[in-house]
Amino acid sequence: MSRTPPVPSRLPDSGTTIFSVMSALAQQHQAVNLGQGFPDFGCDPALLDGVTEAMQQGHNQYPPMPGIPALREAIAAKIAALYGHGYDAQTEITVTAGATQALLTALLAITQPGDEVIVLEPCYDSYVPGIRMANAVPVAVSLDPLSHAPDFDRIAAAITPRTRAIMINTPHNPSGTVWSEADMLRLQQLLDGTDIIVISDEVYEHMVFDGMPHASVSRYPALAARSIVVSSFGKTFHVTGWKVGHVAAPAALMTEFRKIHQFNVFTVNTPMQHGLARYLQDPAPYLGLPAFYQRKRDLFASGLQQTRFRLLPCQGTYFQCVSYADIALPERDLGEAAFCEWLTRDIGVAAIPLSAFYGQPVDRQTIRFCFAKQDATLQQALERLARL
Structure with missing residues (x-):
């Protein structure tokens, strides 16, 4: 009798992600999907034109492993202009197949079995599996x-001789909070004299609101010297399905990063790289992004204030967290995941439970909405949420 051999799972506690589950439930019940973090509107046609032109010009074969030179040079120039740090485009910039691949590659590159990596919860759900x-x-x-600010006393207490890295994320998914300059300087001081590497997830770097600057680790020389900085063209230019990101790091760290990158991806879609390189010559699209998403945040928040949800601060990203503690529930003690299922099924709006971003069970009666949607989509969702 034929049989499939058993395979011990590398991730025995992992199943289908909550994002896929809620998106499928939203589709099943024809709910407005404010769960999974992607726009429901298109990108700039000029970006599509650049990619189309690249394909027509024959840029359809393998590009260089770290990315085409023109794109790496554009990335380095952008970082230098925004954050004042000069990365060498040849040795310190790599184009990746999205940010999630970059995060896993960074972890594989810098850790050895048994090394400890500090994560700040709640956190993006790929960190711990990676x-x-x-x-x-x-x-x-x-x-x-309450504030989702970093607690540096707790971070300091978690550092041991086996600590190899710390993963930070600003602007922060899922909470929408933003690290300040004081936070970065405190982290810099805390890590001084250690060999701890920072993996800095900055995929929402261009979504910081109310005139606040983005406190990239690249702004701080002592942090930049020990950091792998990850960002995402998908988030910045409304093309999440393209799965194109980039990493900046000192040459010594980038050497190890590329050793892994060449064997788990090797390289990234060629015509899209050419299109992005051309598109980056004009900074207006990403410089205008804070105002673009702040308007959506304000529109959505204004509508939510007419509901029984309690808004949590949103300083960045395209996510709004809310508490449902003041809402009378159909069942007593309905947990976050069950509340999101009920909200999707009975009210017609999908959200993500904040508990999905913790390793251990947590229930703070808080959920996350994505407002990277057309105004009409947000208004439709708000009309349904007003029924609560």
Whole structure:
């Protein structure tokens, strides 16, 4: 009798992500999907034209492993202009197949089995599985439960001789909070004299609101010297399905990053790289992004204020977290995941439970909406949420 051999799971506690589950439920019930973080509007036609032109010009074969020179040079120029740090385009910039691939590649590049990696919870759901796939050990440190600000006393207490890295994220998914210059200087001071590497997830770098600057680790020389900085063209230019990101790091760290990158991806879609390189010559699209998304945040927040949800601060990203503690529930003690399922099924709006971003069970009666949607989509969702 034929049989499939058993395979011990590398991720025995992982199943289908909550994002896929909620998107499928939204489709099943024809709900407005404010769960998964992607826009429902198109990108600039000029970007599409650049990619089309690149394909027509024959840029359809393998590009150089770290990315085409023109794109790496454009990325380095952008970082230098915005944050004042000069990365060498030849040795310190790599184009990746999205940010998630970049994060996993960074972990595989810098950790050895048994190394500890600090993560600040709640956190993007790929961090801990990536650490485990690298045979390293995740060490969870909670952000402040109300403000989601980093608690540096807790971070300091979590550092041991086995700590190899810390993963930070600003602007922060899922909470929408933003690190300040004081936070970065405190982190810089905390890590001084250690060999700890920072993996800085900055995919929402151009979505910081109310006139606040983005505190990239690249702004701080002592942090930049020990950091792998990850960003995403998909988030910045409304093309999440393209899965194109980039990494900046000192040459010594980038050498190790590329050793892994060449064997798990090798390189990234050629015509899209050419299109992005041309599109980056004009800074207006990304410089205008804060105002673009702040308007959507304000529109959505204004509508939510007419509901029984309690808004949490949103300083950046395209996510708005809310508390439903003041809403009378159909069942007593309905947990976050069950509340999101009920909201999708009975009210017709999909959201993501904040508990999905923690390793251990947490229930703070808080959920996350994505407002990277057309105004009509947001208005439709708000009309349904007003029924609560």
